[in-house]
Amino acid sequence: MIKQEDIAKILNVSRTTVARALNGSENIKPETKEKIIELAKELGYKKNPISSSLASKKKKNVYAFIIKSKNKYYTEEIERGLKSAEKEFKFYGFNINIIKTDIETPEKQLEQLKAAVNEDVQGIIIIPLLKEKVKEVRNQNPNIVFTTLDINIDQSIFHVGPNYFKSGRIAAEILINTLEEKSKVLVLDTVDDRISSKLYMDGFLSRMSEEKNNPMIGPVYSEHLMNDLDDILEKHMTKEVKSIYATRFLTDIVKYIGYRYNIPMKIVGNGMSDDMKILILEKKVLATVVEQPYEEGYLAGKFMFEKLYKDMNFKEASHIMESKIIVRESLF
Amino acid sequence: MIKQEDIAKILNVSRTTVARALNGSENIKPETKEKIIELAKELGYKKNPISSSLASKKKKNVYAFIIKSKNKYYTEEIERGLKSAEKEFKFYGFNINIIKTDIETPEKQLEQLKAAVNEDVQGIIIIPLLKEKVKEVRNQNPNIVFTTLDINIDQSIFHVGPNYFKSGRIAAEILINTLEEKSKVLVLDTVDDRISSKLYMDGFLSRMSEEKNNPMIGPVYSEHLMNDLDDILEKHMTKEVKSIYATRFLTDIVKYIGYRYNIPMKIVGNGMSDDMKILILEKKVLATVVEQPYEEGYLAGKFMFEKLYKDMNFKEASHIMESKIIVRESLF
DNA sequence: CTGAAAGCGCTTACAG
DNA sequence: CTGAAAGCGCTTACAG
Numbered sequence: 001m002i003k004q005e006d007i008a009k010i011l012n013v014s015r016t017t018v019a020r021a022l023n024g025s026e027n028i029k030p031e032t033k034e035k036i037i038e039l040a041k042e043l044g045y046k047k048n049p050i051s052s053s054l055a056s057k058k059k060k061n062v063y064a065f066i067i068k069s070k071n072k073y074y075t076e077e078i079e080r081g082l083k084s085a086e087k088e089f090k091f092y093g094f095n096i097n098i099i100k101t102d103i104e105t106p107e108k109q110l111e112q113l114k115a116a117v118n119e120d121v122q123g124i125i126i127i128p129l130l131k132e133k134v135k136e137v138r139n140q141n142p143n144i145v146f147t148t149l150d151i152n153i154d155q156s157i158f159h160v161g162p163n164y165f166k167s168g169r170i171a172a173e174i175l176i177n178t179l180e181e182k183s184k185v186l187v188l189d190t191v192d193d194r195i196s197s198k199l200y201m202d203g204f205l206s207r208m209s210e211e212k213n214n215p216m217i218g219p220v221y222s223e224h225l226m227n228d229l230d231d232i233l234e235k236h237m238t239k240e241v242k243s244i245y246a247t248r249f250l251t252d253i254v255k256y257i258g259y260r261y262n263i264p265m266k267i268v269g270n271g272m273s274d275d276m277k278i279l280i281l282e283k284k285v286l287a288t289v290v291e292q293p294y295e296e297g298y299l300a301g302k303f304m305f306e307k308l309y310k311d312m313n314f315k316e317a318s319h320i321m322e323s324k325i326i327v328r329e330s331l332f
Numbered sequence: 333m334i335k336q337e338d339i340a341k342i343l344n345v346s347r348t349t350v351a352r353a354l355n356g357s358e359n360i361k362p363e364t365k366e367k368i369i370e371l372a373k374e375l376g377y378k379k380n381p382i383s384s385s386l387a388s389k390k391k392k393n394v395y396a397f398i399i400k401s402k403n404k405y406y407t408e409e410i411e412r413g414l415k416s417a418e419k420e421f422k423f424y425g426f427n428i429n430i431i432k433t434d435i436e437t438p439e440k441q442l443e444q445l446k447a448a449v450n451e452d453v454q455g456i457i458i459i460p461l462l463k464e465k466v467k468e469v470r471n472q473n474p475n476i477v478f479t480t481l482d483i484n485i486d487q488s489i490f491h492v493g494p495n496y497f498k499s500g501r502i503a504a505e506i507l508i509n510t511l512e513e514k515s516k517v518l519v520l521d522t523v524d525d526r527i528s529s530k531l532y533m534d535g536f537l538s539r540m541s542e543e544k545n546n547p548m549i550g551p552v553y554s555e556h557l558m559n560d561l562d563d564i565l566e567k568h569m570t571k572e573v574k575s576i577y578a579t580r581f582l583t584d585i586v587k588y589i590g591y592r593y594n595i596p597m598k599i600v601g602n603g604m605s606d607d608m609k610i611l612i613l614e615k616k617v618l619a620t621v622v623e624q625p626y627e628e629g630y631l632a633g634k635f636m637f638e639k640l641y642k643d644m645n646f647k648e649a650s651h652i653m654e655s656k657i658i659v660r661e662s663l664f
Numbered sequence: 665c666t667g668a669a670a671g672c673g674c675t676t677a678c679a680g
Numbered sequence: 681c682t683g684a685a686a687g688c689g690c691t692t693a694c695a696g
Contacts, residue, residue: 051673170661325657383689
């Protein structure tokens, strides 16, 4: 393992100068800097992050802006993942400060973000709500490492998140494999909740549309789905309908149908919640395709650590998490 | 963060003495040692692993004994995981030496293991073939940290591995959800390959037996399954049979059936291989329930690191990995 | 059995 | 723009 001292000896400069060049200091003659950086590259020098963090008494502070959504599970798991990364790297002086704002008040998130970048902060992890505004803040603070979480902004910002669209496609595929011939699935659509719903639905529809014998009825759109549910079912629940798909209120709908019609259905959903878990255990839902919010949070934290402490440059502009298929047996 | 020096000051001893007590040295008066350890516990002292590893010029060496099985994917992925852990912690002086032996020659593994424990080695990760013999070696070397991988020995040895039995159960459940009414699944059993096959089968059968209308025909056992396949199919392939399940040679069987009978089947399998991938892409297999060998290897390496560098005592005697359900869409 | 001291590979005031 | 020096929290010969 080559170290700074080796480089210093070869070039006949002090260890301090080498350190300065490698850390991108301004107070160094450009030619010396270049020479050092070049030799370091040639020799394959990798800074020992252990020594750096031990020597530097400064902590590195990261703010993580996450969202309180109606689905508590989602927020809690992301938070748990972030905290677990923080704990793992705390001996390096790595801090993650978690700030939760409501999904309904995106301007609050922006406000807090603007406040944070004026603090002593080296990294920002954010589930961005007002994408353009967040990007502006990023561009005004080029020294802060930004990572988006869950919601992508664009290729210029490193991203960790799931592929909701694909999750929708997978749910569709499982349903296609499960439905018996000539059975239909009634698809109910309603307004977006801004994170996952619309993407799940798009994915589901895209996969369904590839089937020669598309078993779909709908999508039937309603702005107030739960209010209109009775009327919609009245109109569309023919005998052929053996399944329902929706990306919002699915568990409520399934419960309602069980109560109202009491016929066995083959339900495949997206996303996880307490209700979803119960319905799967009761065999009222066969499968659900979910994200891995804990892993998302953990990885976002870990990637941030690696950028901050190891100058890691990730080849990919983003890390897309795999979806997970949950059936009843998975829950034991 | 409380450090050794703090303890030294309070107890009026040198930092060296504190270090000795905390590292379990023998050259220290028992009372002093106790006093120090007690105070450390009281103050919640946690050794800074970064400083330790930097100060200790000694590397920590781990040997990982893995198995070359017929399924190359399995071995490669475990190895990739181990290497990724090694790379992540190499700045601590953490080395993993991977030793691959053939599944058919368990005594070679034992031989190599016995040689390894006489080297400068702090940790052993092993997919144990001769369980009792491996345990003996472990008991003769109490200073070496042992971790079993993939195959469990018993509660006394920390274990990282999948739950093959559960994977079998999950495969059965998916199949139950997928098969149409009155359809049957023909189950073919053959000799064990010593790691996963038998457990997959046991899990599959256990889940099937819970069904009121158990759709199973078999299990039909044959010592030379591929030789006897034609006869077995001749005898059992009634019109009701819409699926086949086997834990060995499933992909070969599916290919043969496609060629011989050319009827659409609903196949759910266990495990991953190149052939399996192709069959899923061709829609000849609907789903397979697989392990995560990369994650297994990585976690075994990471756990070993944490035991060696952070004195971590894991509450659980084992870390069981989740099974993963793969459908066609998952592969894109 | 105990302690003073050197050192791991870095960072960073401080002085020039 | 450059370097000598102190120090991060530990470990470990060495001397006693």
